[in-house]
Amino acid sequence: MEDSNQWSNTEVNVALCGISGSGKSQFINTILGLRADDPGAAPVDAFGSQRTTGQYKHPDQPGLIFWDLPGIGTGEFGKDNYLETVDFNNYDFYLIFGQGRFYEEDAWLVKQVNRR
């Protein structure tokens, strides 16, 4: 019989993308059961924007890895340099976070994910 837990030995890389301030880092902390000021928590910021990608392993499923990407559309990361900067091709799943309205960046991200 096939081992029904086989999936848990497989590495799954989940990219969290979306505009700055949409709650990507906060979502990771919620999944990990951390508060923003706990050690190992993803930095959450009301005003600034994140510049680097963070890697967070699920505590119970180390093969499940969340990648906290910098926000798109901050001026620093626009459509021209975002994909290369965040290694957009290198993930298995993509979660697109939106905030308030459906922006041009959201539509563009959907298109990029569909292409892959």
Ligand SMILES: Nc1nc2c(ncn2[C@@H]2O[C@H](COP(=O)(O)OP(=O)(O)OP(=O)(O)O)[C@@H](O)[C@H]2O)c(=O)[nH]1
């Ligand atoms: N009310 C509310 N505020 C939230 C929620 N998620 C995040 N925030 C707040 O929104 C702000 C930005 O959250 P972050 O998680 O840092 O957003 P981000 O998408 O990681 O932003 P960048 O790293 O700049 O791309 C913080 O002040 C959070 O406390 C939510 O679900 N509800």
Ligand SMILES: [Mg+2]
């Ligand atoms: Mg962030």
